[in-house]
Amino acid sequence: MPAASMGLALLAGVLAVQWLPSLPPRWCTLLLLALALLLAWRCPRGRWVGYILIGVAWAMYRGGMAMDARLPRSLEGRDLIVTGTIVDLPLKRGYASSFELRVDRATLDGRLIPWRGRVAVSWYDDPPTLHPCSRWRLQLRLKRPRGLLDPGSADSERTALQRGIVAHGYVRDDVDNAQLGKPSWCVDGVRDAIARGIAARVRDPHDAALLRAFAVGDTRGLQQQDWAVARANGVSHLIAISGFHVGVAAVFGLGLATLLYGLLPRLGHRLPRPQAQATAALLAATIYSALAGFGLPTVRTLLMIAVVTLARCGRRGSTGAQSLGLAMLAILLVDPLAVLAAGFWLSFVGVAFLMLCLQARGRGLRAFLHELSAGQMVMTVGLLPLSLWFFGQASLVGALSNLIAVPLVSFAIVPCALGGTLLLGLCPPAAAPVLWVAAKLAHAQWWLLEQTAAWPGAQWYLPSVQPLALLMALVGALWLFMPRGVPLRWLGALLFLPLLYPALTPPPAGTFRVWVLDVGQGLSVLLRTQHHVLVYDAGARYPSGFDLGEAVVLPAMHALGIGQLDMLMISHGDNDHAGGAETVAMAFPQATRYAGEPSRMRIPMQQCVSGQSWRWDGVDFRVLNPAPGQGDRDNDSSCVLLVEGPRGRLLLAGDISSRVEPQVAAAVGPGPAPLLVVPHHGSKTSSSAAFIAAIHPPLAVVSAGWRNRFGHPKPEVVARYAMARVPLFNTAVQGAIPLEFPVDAPARREPGWRLRRRRYWRE
Structure with a gap:
């Protein structure tokens, strides 16, 4: 059976398992x-x-x-004393550091625990200061991997499974926290030393951050805005070292071997030149892949080079399809969970498209330029469906940006950075001028990318892509780039049309639809009428830079096909x-922007006041709190919003306490009992028994973080809703x-989203 x-077949079996809501017993x-x-x-x-069943069983x-x-x-939630080694590159942002620790010993209350693994x-x-490869004894408080689950947002539990992360947690203050000896030698230590060397010799911190990413895959210096620019241009694959860069390193190794044989021709009597060239190419590619941290695209390219090297050393022929198939077999046999990573699909599908759709046009500069330009078009169009599937967005300027960035990065910036x-x-003194040239090139290229990222429509958002639409679009892309002579190739573009079909149509007039988003310990509610959209609260933003407005609210709007916002209301x-x-x-x-405490906001906002009202598409909105002149009172200044449709109502209560609940309950007025978003995440200072009795909602939703440090919703609050026979649901x-x-x-x-799309890796 051919390798491809x-x-x-193995991929089909492995992939089938990833759709299971739970795994069968081991005997099965x-x-x-x-x-x-x-x-x-x-x-x-x-x-x-x-082979399919082998893939199923293995996965x-x-x-x-x-x-x-x-x-x-x-x-979970208990203090463990662990001993372990820091792996990968620690990241320091602001007042905190994050890193991965490979735990090899753990104790609880002095008792050894039979548990090991990699923890974030x-x-x-x-x-x-934390260094790669250093060993530490730390007191940690850990919990199982658990993330937020919302429309369009990343599945961090899937990512944890794919990366082998067995727990998340933080370091507790303890006098016994200490480093155990000096850091040992490891590849990550070399990467860190190179990154520090580049940072010390390149004046501009941003240019240094780009060179560190190109040279050793160190993206710690890049900010959210940098990644936004990269996504808008479709060049994220270049920043963290792509498989193409590994190919360039292999060519560099081949060139060194060729130069050596030119200087010492007698070497050919001891070792044939073709085998030596192939071995040198594989060695250079391996070293560079190690410096890149053995990311999935680099491993795929490395395995393909290894297949060609083995074929050359064994004097056997090897086709591109055979090399790609053997590389896929190797990755799936070593780690079948690699299929959970977007990089697996973008890497293999991209190379497969190039093999199927690009035709050789001879040799020389003209042929090279044709293959370069045609290759970027094939990659941009061919990977468009997968980009929308994984990220909910694609770059419309990606082909142009890559046409400039790929040769500049691969043939100029990366060689200078590697040199x-x-x-x-x-010779450290000689490194400075070479890195200066690389920095100037990187600076010029990034300036150009920032300009194209600002073009209208550079980033294209679509609603959540359905599996059938994804498959049809991939077939359409393949059809578009079939060889000349295939009839009606242009019809392949029609197979992209299902991607445009929205996941949800707008609600009819007089109705409205609401999503209480999962933002952890916080609140964000997305409300949609037929022609209008309101966002009530937007979650937290942490000192590390993690912003739930960016990570949850905006992706949810894009995934649900919402391209406008009429009102942003922040409770307090x-x-x-x-x-x-x-x-x-x-x-x-x-x-339009309203807030309960405009003076505490970082952006200009108007004061919401009880009595404000408006009507959208047959749905009425009334502000019930705060009263005029009673803003800026912390939680009790929360904008309380009542939304009324013909058959149902919704009460958004912010963080009000039991002090103002009687006024809010009185202001609700007659009508159907409203569904309630529980005040203050279910704290003990809110949701009084009198308030629950006065509102008597058909159901209540509490927005809280999993195992949050406040204990929300409080057990006594949960008991109050249970006593009133109000079903309570928690994000x-x-x-x-x-x-x-x-x-x-x-x-x-x-x-809820966690129950609607169940997978075996979700808690």
Whole structure:
């Protein structure tokens, strides 16, 4: 069976497992593996089925092992004393550092715990300098990987599974926290030393950050704005070292071998030149991949080079399809969970498109320029559906940006950066001018990318892509670039049209639709009528730069097909409600803005006052709090908003306390009992029994963080709602919670995002 066919069969089996809501028992995996081996051995015609079943069994086994490795639930929230080694490159931002620690010993209350693994750790309050490969004894408080689940947002639990992260946590203050000896030698230590050497010799911090990313895959110096520019231009693959750069390194190794044989021709009597060239190319590619941290695109290219090297050393031929198929087989056999990473698909699908759609046009500069320009067009169009599937956005200027950036980065900036990196070890004074040239080139290129990123429509957002639409678009892209002679190639563009079909149509007149988003310990509510959209609160923004307005609110709007915002209302000035407001306001500057405490906001906003009202598409909106002249009173100044449709109402109560709940309850007035977004995340100072009795909502939704340090919602508050027979739903358990307010039926709750799209890796 050809390597490409084997790779595709194994991939189909591995991929099927990733859609399971839970993994079967281990004995099912063993039974399936036995059946697969029997089919592959004894049934030639059904061998491909056997390979599919091998992929299923292998993925189930590895997935089960990864889930079993997670922190036991009994240890969540408890202080553990661990000993481990820092892996990868620690990141320091502001007053905190984040790093990954490979735990090899853990104790609880002096008792050894049989648990090991790789944990993601944050160290707050001015931590010491952390180095890769250093060993530490630390007191940690950990929890199992658990992330926010919203429309359009990243699945951090899937990412944790794919990267082998078994717990998240932070360092506790303890006098026994200490480094154990000096850091040992490791590749990450070399990467860190090179990164520090570049930073010391390049004056401009941003230019130095770009060179560090190009040379050793160190992206710690890049800010959110840099990644936004890269995404707008479709060049993110170039920043963190792409597979193409590994190919350039291989060519560099081949050139060195060729030069050596030119200087010492007698070497050919001891070792044939073709084998030596192939080996040198593989060695250079391996070294560069190690400096890049062995990212998935680099590993794919490295494996393809290894296949060609082995074929050359064994004097055998090797086609591109065979090399790609063997590379896929190797990755899936080593780590079947790699299919959970976007890089796996972008890497293999991109190379496959180039192989299928590019035709050789001879040699020389003209042929090279044709292949370069045609290759960028093929990659841009071919990977457009996958970009929309994984990221919800694509770059419309990507082909032009890559046409300029790829040769400049790969043939000028990266060689200069690598040359300067090499000189750092051989002759440090000579490294400065080489790195200066690389920095100037990187600066000029980035200035150009910033200009194109500002072009209208540079970033293209679409609603959530459905699997069938993704498949049709990929077929359409392949059809578009078929060889000349294939009839009606232009019709392939029609297969892209299902991508434009919105995930949700706007609600009819008189109705409205609501999503209580999962923003952890905070609040954000997205409300849509037929022609208008309101965002109530926008989640937090943390000192690390993580902004829930950017990470959750905007992606949710894009995924749901919402391209406008009419009003941004921030209940009050606390960070967990107002932190993401600035990002949302910048994305929609035309939106009207109201806040309960305008003086605490970082952007200009109007004061919301009880008595304000308006009507959108047959839906009425009334502000119930604060009273005129009572703004800037912290939580009790929260904008309280009542939304009324023909058959259902919604009360958004912000963080009001029991002191103002009686006035709010009285202002609600007669009508259907409103669904309630629980005040102050279920704190003990709110949701009084009298308030619950006065409102008596059909259901209540609380927005809180999983295992948050405040204990919200408080057990006594949960008990009050239970006593009143009010169903209580928590975003920490359900994920984002959709609410429907139809015109001809009572309001209802739809399944939460965590329960709607169940996967075995989700808690």
